[in-house]
Structures are given as structure tokens and as C-alpha cells.
Amino acid sequence: MRTALSDEFGLDLSLFAFSYMPDVVVEVCKAGGMGVLGAVRFTPDELSEAIEYVEARIGGRPYGVDIVMPAKTEAVAGMPMDEMHDMLEKMIPQEHRDFVERLLKEHGVPELPADAQQQRDLLSWNDTEARQQVERSLERPDVKLIVNALGPPPKDVVDQSHEAGVKVAALVGKKEHALKQVANGVDIIVAQGTEAGGHSGEIATMVLVPEVVEAVGDAPVLAAGGIGSGRQVAAAFALGAQGVWTGSIWLNTVECAQPDLMYKKFQQATSSDAVRSRAYTGKPARQLRTAWTDAWDNPDNPQPLGMPLQYMLNAEAQDRIRRSGNEALLGTPIGQLVGSMSETKTVREVVDALREEYTRTVESLPRLSTSAPVS
Numbered sequence: 514m515r516t517a518l519s520d521e522f523g524l525d526l527s528l529f530a531f532s533y534m535p536d537v538v539v540e541v542c543k544a545g546g547m548g549v550l551g552a553v554r555f556t557p558d559e560l561s562e563a564i565e566y567v568e569a570r571i572g573g574r575p576y577g578v579d580i581v582m583p584a585k586t587e588a589v590a591g592m593p594m595d596e597m598h599d600m601l602e603k604m605i606p607q608e609h610r611d612f613v614e615r616l617l618k619e620h621g622v623p624e625l626p627a628d629a630q631q632q633r634d635l636l637s638w639n640d641t642e643a644r645q646q647v648e649r650s651l652e653r654p655d656v657k658l659i660v661n662a663l664g665p666p667p668k669d670v671v672d673q674s675h676e677a678g679v680k681v682a683a684l685v686g687k688k689e690h691a692l693k694q695v696a697n698g699v700d701i702i703v704a705q706g707t708e709a710g711g712h713s714g715e716i717a718t719m720v721l722v723p724e725v726v727e728a729v730g731d732a733p734v735l736a737a738g739g740i741g742s743g744r745q746v747a748a749a750f751a752l753g754a755q756g757v758w759t760g761s762i763w764l765n766t767v768e769c770a771q772p773d774l775m776y777k778k779f780q781q782a783t784s785s786d787a788v789r790s791r792a793y794t795g796k797p798a799r800q801l802r803t804a805w806t807d808a809w810d811n812p813d814n815p816q817p818l819g820m821p822l823q824y825m826l827n828a829e830a831q832d833r834i835r836r837s838g839n840e841a842l843l844g845t846p847i848g849q850l851v852g853s854m855s856e857t858k859t860v861r862e863v864v865d866a867l868r869e870e871y872t873r874t875v876e877s878l879p880r881l882s883t884s885a886p887v888s
């Protein structure tokens with residue numbers, strides 16, 4: 514599972530793993546891949562702490578940080594966070610607030626306890642905090658990759674990363690987006706198919722990856738969306754990818770520290786239970802189908818707001834749902850892979866299984882080319 518790209522980073526495996534859990538990032542790096550820490554849930558200070566935590570445990574191995582700088586958002590570039598929060602709060606209609614409250618009541622979800630710590634409702638998917646996160650990341654010696662989602666990273670962020678000797682990758686769901694990213698100076702394209710967990714486009718990985726590989730010439734491409742087994746890794750290489758970019762498989766690991774009910778839901782779900790909905794963030798994102806997604810996807814109900822308003826509207830509700838362990842409403846972004854999830858394993862076990870199956874698959878392929886034609 515090595516390629517020219519993984520050799521460039523000094524990795525044993527061309528396996529890139531997105532996770533917002535520092536422990537998953539640590540274990541992937543220790544197993545020979547590249548862990549990439551999702552920064553959107555962290556304030557810049559929390560990100561610095563998480564980065565220090567990771568670096569203290571990976572012994573100088575390379576890792577990455579994933580920042581979210583959306584091309585289309587209600588947030589205003591450069592506005593101070595307090596001011597922006599107040600402005601955005603006022604944009605949320607009362608009708609939507611009432612709808613959320615009704616939904617929680619219908620499902621018997623209690624209020625938060627009085628002493629509960631408030632979760633952030635405005636995440637770092639805005640220019641103001643995302644730029645601070647880039648700076649915090651580039652200060653660190655072992656960050657070797659900055660990744661951006663939801664549009665091309667601003668040119669000056671790409672230049673700033675290059676000056677620090679750090680490569681830039683970006684997620685795309687269409688060939689046209691890949692061409693824009695390359696023109697903007699992005700080094701590595703993550704071609705993410707619709708199967709993927711989280712924000713996704715409409716084109717399947719099987720179609721998108723070779724299209725992007727053909728289009729971008731020499732730029733290395735990572736295949737993403739629906740990759741969770743060695744057979745799928747082998748398929749990604751066959752499609753021309755230089756590595757795989759993974760997200761959902763790490764959700765079902767011990768290190769991801771999910772509530773037991775979440776693991777149970779993964780194991781019971783089928784691939785059809787991962788729906789693409791605007792319910793969570795306002796942009797289409799693949800997630801576990803729940804009574805929450807059903808309610809927001811019903812055209813008779815208020816329609817989801819834009820980013821970042823929809824998440825601001827539902828952050829406290831999600832916290833209440835998690836705390837009360839409400840089975841009907843509890844969900845998470847996750848891809849179609851959820852249908853193949855079985856028992857929860859450690860990250861190391863997942864990587865070992867992936868590598869073993871990959872080797873078996875590749876060894877079996879020459880037999881295909883020498884076998885007699887089917888008549």
C-alpha cells in the first residue's frame with residue numbers, strides 16, 4: 514500500500530485518515546498512515562492543545578490538519594467572532610426555533626441540566642477562525658499537510674502553507690472543482706464520491722476518481738468515499754489514485770469513544786440508512802437517517818437554513834439528544850459504508866485488516882488476467 518505520494522511523506526501506507534478525535538489520528542500515524550485532525554469543532558486554542566497532544570504521542574511522524582473554509586456561507590470574512598455570532602443569531606427565524614423545540618418535545622428529550630457546559634454553536638467554518646487555525650497548524654514542526662473542505666482554499670493560504678514547506682490538499686466532488694483547485698496551487702486532490710460521510714456531492718467514487726485523475730495531469734489524487742476495506746483500497750489504486758482518504762471507518766473504532774448506543778446503531782444500519790440531507794449543517798451531508806433527518810427532509814416542515822445557521826440552530830438540540838441517549842434522534846455524519854460495519858475494533862486492528870485484505874486482493878489479481886476467457 515505504498516505509492517510515490519506516501520513515499521514523499523515518508524509513510525508506510527498510502528492511507529490518509531480524517532478524524533476529529535486526536536486519539537484516532539495518533540493511532541493511524543503510529544500504524545504507518547497519515548492521520549489528519551479535523552479542526553472545525555475546535556477553537557484555535559483547543560486546536561493548539563489537540564495538536565500538542567497528538568505530537569507528544571507520534572514521535573515525529575508526519576500528520577495533517579483539516580480546516581473548513583466554505584466558499585458559500587452566511588459568515589462574513591474577517592469579522593470578529595462575537596460580532597459575527599450576534600449577527601448570525603438574529604438571522605435564525607423564530608419559526609425554526611419553535612420547530613426544533615416541538616421535535617424534541619415530541620420525542621421526550623429533556624432540557625440540559627442547569628450546570629451543563631454549553632457546546633459551541635458557531636464552529637470554525639468561517640474565515641476568521643479558520644485562518645487562525647491555519648497559523649496555529651503551520652507553527653508546528655510535524656504538520657506536513659493542510660487540507661481544506663467546501664471550496665478552494667484562498668490563494669494566500671495555499672502560498673502561506675507552501676512557504677512553511679507544507680503541502681495543501683482539498684476535497685472535491687466534481688472534475689470542474691478539481692481543475693479550479695489545481696489552478697489555485699493545491700498540491701493533492703481528494704476526489705470524494707457521494708458515498709462519503711459528511712458533506713458530499715452527487716457523483717459516485719467509481720466515476721469521479723478516474724475522471725479527476727485524467728483531468729488533473731500530474732497532481733496526485735486520493736480516492737475518498739466508501740473506502741473501508743482492502744478490496745476497496747485496491748480498487749482505488751486501479752482507478753488511478755495515489756492513496757485513499759477515509760473517514761467513516763474510524764467512527765466505529767474504540768479510539769473514537771462513541772456512546773454505546775451509537776456503536777449499536779452503526780452495527781444495525783444498512784447502507785441505505787446513510788442519507789444525504791441538509792438537516793445537520795444546512796449543506797447536503799451524508800449522515801445516519803434518524804427522526805431528525807426525516808423531519809427536516811419533509812417538505813411540509815420548515816426548510817433547513819444555510820451554513821452556519823442550521824448548525825447554530827441545532828447544536829444545543831444535538832447535545833440534548835446525545836445526553837439523553839434518544840434512540841430515534843441520535844445520529845452522526847457517516848457514509849454508506851455504515852452498512853458493512855460490524856464489531857468495534859481498535860484503529861490498529863482496522864489498519865491491519867485493511868492491509869491484509871489489500872495484499873490478498875492484489876495477489877489474486879494476476880489470476881484474473883491469466884484465466885481463460887468466459888464463454
Ligand SMILES: Cc1cc2nc3c(=O)[nH]c(=O)nc-3n(C[C@H](O)[C@H](O)[C@H](O)COP(=O)(O)O)c2cc1C
Binds near residue numbers: 661
Ligand atoms: C463524522 C464526519 C465528519 C466529517 N467532517 C469533515 C470535516 O470537518 N472536514 C472534511 O474535510 N471532511 C469531513 N468529513 C469527510 C471526510 O473527510 C472524508 O472525506 C469522508 O469521510 C470519506 O468518505 P467515507 O466516509 O466513506 O470514508 C467528515 C466525515 C465524517 C464521517
